[in-house]
Amino acid sequence: MLMIKHNKPYFLSSIFNKNIVNKNKKNTNKSNTSTTNKHPSTPARTRFAPSPTGFLHLGSLRTALYNYLLAKNTKGQFLLRLEDTDQVRVVSGAEENLYKCLDWLGLHNDEGSNNPPGNKPEIGSYKQSERRDIYAKYTTEIIDKGHAYKCFCSKERLENLLESSKKLKPKSSASYDRHCYHLTKEEIEAKEKNNEKYVVRLKSPDIYPEFEDLILGQINFQPRYNYDDKRFDDPVLMKSDGLPTYHFANVIDDHLMEITHVIRGEEWVPSTPKHKYLYQVMEWKEPKFIHLPLLAGSNDSKKLSKRRNDSNIWEMKKKGYLPEALINYVAIYGWNVPKNKQGNLVYSLEELINLFNINKLTKGNAKISPSLLEFLNKQHLLKMLKNEEEVEKVVEMIIQDEETPDFMKVDKNKIKKILLHVGDTLNNWKDFGKQFDYCFLKTDYNNENCINFKNNFDNNDIKNVINYTIDNSVLLLNEKNIIDLIKDGLNLEDKKIIFETLRYSLTGSKKGSALNDILRLLGNEEVLNRLKESLKYV
Template identity: 50%
Template sequence: MKSIRVVFARSYSKASIISRNKKPNPLLSNSTLTSDRKSSHHPTTPARTRFAPSPTGFLHLGSLRTALYNYLLAKNTGGQFLLRIEDTDRTRLVETAEENIYSTLKWCGLMIDEGPNEGGPYGPYRQSERREIYKKYADLLLERGLAYKCYCSKERLLELRESAKKLKPPTNVTYDRKCLTSQHERDEHEYVIRFKSPEKYDQFEDVLHGTLNLQPQYNQQDRRYDDFVIVKADGMPTYHFANVVDDHLMKITHVVRGEEWLPSTPKHIALYKAFGWRAPKFIHIPLLTSLQDKKLSKRSGDLNIYSLKEKGVLPEALVNFVALFGWAPVRENPGESVSEVMDLQEIVSQFSIDHLTKGNAKVSDSKLNYLNKEHFLRKLNRPEEFNKLVESYYPVFTEFTHGKYNKEYFTKVVKIVGPHIGSMSEIEQNHMYIFQEVAYSKDKIPSEHTIEIISQVVNDEALEFNSLFKRIMKDSEITRKEIFTSLRFAITGGSSGLSVHEYLELVGEQEFRNRLQQALDFLN
């Protein structure tokens, strides 16, 4: 529970956290999970899950992980995956953010069953279009005396917050319920609606963390209340209110979201109870951190998904990478080898919430690079996927080669260069010598004598490398390694990766002879 305690440190006392679960064994890694758990929390009936992003920016790794886990749970159980746009904060909306959400999910293969564009029986699926629905349920709480109108000014609320900090002990809830008992204002004045919170929040069950009992810290001499706002002055709902109403009306069975929402869950449970509704199952997944165990943010590693796409990361690799942030395929038997390289359908078939882990998930670039190369190699060996790969990247190839080469040649390049790279973007980054004159460098100069001898032999006979090497080594004291180094310098300028045979197959015999001469000219 260590990571949870850190999350709650500003809002809840350590003593308020209770869990029936044992601490996870730090020696047990994700990849050593086995299937011998005594009880299962994984649903046996179709789950309805939702991804509910706010369109205030582009999707990042953390939000993609939330979407993916909701998708996996729904699809593994034969259920539905919903997209709901939480756009009630009108001041922070980014014009192209919703388009980015759709584009990213589609690129990653996460198909939406119900949403703003897809429709569905429980729409509309944009919160800004559900204002009258929220009003109906807010009025219901007002009628029952479970909510009340608050007319306090921003200045007064700020004074209450500041005074709460100075109390001993300080309290992290600040409102004094003045507007619950006072009738000093009239309804035509601007107001917000507050929920009348219970004296004590109910403990609740989290599938991953067990039983949790999270209570605010009060100062009993100057009692304040956790009467949070459910409807803002502009008539729009807050997140706490809208997500509860929507999840109930949309028949959501499981809510998978980040651990940072755990402190808010008692509020949500209280709202469900006030309406007499059954709450969904909650699954709060761990934070994403760097290898130095620092929380990822937009400024430190939580990358915009499309920036990864532009770097040549394959969607299959990215989905595989993100799926392993707190989950791993199960081993049926201890010691059994299990591959972590999986496409989306393979992950869906193996996914279970029983195999989620509590510890923070560390984001490693090297792991992403490894998975990207593995998925790239898979595509090279699957004709249909290989052809799609060529089709998708050919326009980029045409652009950086200025239309000099046709698709047939590009296909040949991918077949030969492909096994040596981890992404299509590496063709442009590391192998431009294939398409343009070699940029020789003095830093990589091999033996001029060796190149001269190679050039003489090449000009005397047809290119057959085995006999070529034998003759050179017989007639001189040059080693096989020196020959290869010199040839690589002549053909590529010194770039490593491909074999000399592969270089020759790509550039052709005449171009090979030309480059030998160009290398000699450079050396002279």
Template identity: 40%
Template sequence: MPPLPRLRFAPSPTGSLHLGGLRTALFNHLLARKWGGKWLLRIEDTDQTRLVEGSVDEIRRGLEWAGLHYDEGPVIGGSYGPYYQSKRLDMYHSHADDLLKKDHAYRCFCEPPQLAATRLRLQQSGSMAGYDRTCKRLEPADVKHLLGLNKPHCIRLSLLQTPDTPPPAFEDLVFGTPTPHPVPVDPIIVKTDGFPTYHLANVVDDHAMEITHVLRGEEWLPSVPLHLTLYASFGWEPPQFAHLPLLLNPDGSKMSKRTGVGAFVSEYIERGWEPEAVLNWLAIAGWGGKRDPHAPPDPDVTPSYLSVTELIQKFDLDNFTNRRTVLSPTKVANLNKQHMQVKLLNVDERHKIAERMLPTLKNMYPER
């Protein structure tokens, strides 16, 4: 067990809570409870162009319905707040200034047409670089003059490596030792609007909030080398990473395409599904994938029906596959029946089920 584990679920408020997001929150919850640690909810809202009004309420509603109660975050607060990235801009600017003072970053005044022409020229020359470091060669007096003119600019991370430099290797708790993606040449860390990029904000917040384990979707696996480079630039120790494979529809398409299986938690709430059944379904999708494929089925390695308490006791990332997993509608339906049958044996649970199903039944049969 790691010392004082701290985990986080950090969604962007760009719409309703997705099943993949609920699974990420669930895994953070399970490991925090199993290890005796804490997990927090952090809203990553630095991309102001993608914000959807009401999304944070929808995310919190989905977590509340599922019984995943975070230890720190919006509304309940905590010692590491604020828990909205848009309210932490001063911290990001302060750390970006630190990098500027150490010559680990520089201001870039290149305008979009110039950047597009540079990318095209580099591509035509066969270079993998996306930028030619023009502004890195500016004299301090030139930078001061441009700042005095209030010329729009971004801040780039100053890297010593070239496009041919091998990216930093790392161990992932699910994927093992993946082939690392190359780090972009001098990536932007603060945009012209003054907001940090996802990468800077993510690294600064995980360090400031003392996160020990980062569990997130597979789509962020290519970002790890850049994040490790940022940690090294600041002189910070990185957390451990665990990336969760994508969930798929029965036809093999990405679940987000909404073909087959419902993609959003709100759909399961509206249909009156048992939250424990949905959590059970998400937890065992891919569970036991690393065991010997020729061995007979072992319910202790690849379980089916599990209560939340049993999930906490039995969950182990070592028994989790790194292959993408198909979500079966039949599986969740069967689990829903099992969880409901267990609940119906308890008088209090029967009343709760009736109260929860009443609005759904009224919508289905408005004339009765």
């Protein structure tokens, strides 16, 4: 394919992203600096239209989120459409995963294939595999208008054409010779009577129309031809199984569903001239196009794929990532989000809705940062722990989690108490079981950490700290400066022996919470019991 932008030609044979995103490298990560306001002033009607060929991942979540944000920011509607015409590649469970993930994330659609109350009967099904009659109607219409034709060519003939096109010099991105376009009406009828299979092809124009992308600007993307042996782009619109290809189905559906803005991945830029041409020949108003830059993994420059488990949303949920954190995380990549009053990028979904603006969407690939996700997850957990109702939600998450030990699940009040007092020491709520199991279990003073502790310190020093603490427990246990009091009382030079000894006695040398938090959690009676028990193992 040949793309002409700013009167300069670019070919798709090299790195795709470099060809379509701002050629001025110093601006590739900046938001749209055009003085023209691209943000709609009227309600936008957007759609998220995934194919069930894999589970929802970070890249597709960002596409869904931006469509959702634009619709909600403008008081419009957000639709969910299932593009399942490629039945061969449909993955079992992918559709259910999609609905489950979007519901968990709080991205609730107004209309869609999951049948919310807002569905419009006149639209019909929001699942493409159930819209055959609609596509058949428009297939007949576009053929009758002379802009498409039936192609009966065999697979073998098409493969031979493709191979021969590869040998052309100069090369051609098109391979079909338009053989079936020249069939007579009688020849077509005879083939149909003989039950020969066919596809329907678009009669492509000599030059596809330019289109405007609200992020990338004006784009002129053309096939590359060898004019000594002219081949034709002529993409398939309707397959032999009676289902349309993406090109035709998405144009028909976006028209009938009255979509005003199409927000999708940058990989669809080469297809957009075909879509614009289809709008023209069908005499329909086209939507505004917004193509998002690629979202690259942290270890390579490849775009995130739904077939790679590292970005699978449901798997990330199982790892303890909060929906608020994932929404916040993907929102940042591709949008110049302003910092809040606290000087960070921590935002709720409602806050993101209010802030969203097309003019602030950015150009250039975004390389994700796992450390940023960890930070956002921690911050959103802290926000939850400051709210009584949200704390109850975290408690339920811990109880319902299959990795939480059963001995913890029976004491809901203790879980809540721990979260209220020292929950802010957690980086991830999934760490609760490992970090606070000492609050529920009898301490094991022969574990590896305890053995290492006793090997590193003199036993008499350990005993002195424990005995002094027991003997002066009434004075010490409620004091925040307990370490300093023990240090002065024993005339010690170093505090480390005190810290390590008390951690050994109270938690079995488990790292994590601050010592004062541990004392407060266990309570004086339990602290004394553990101090006395730990002496037996020194």
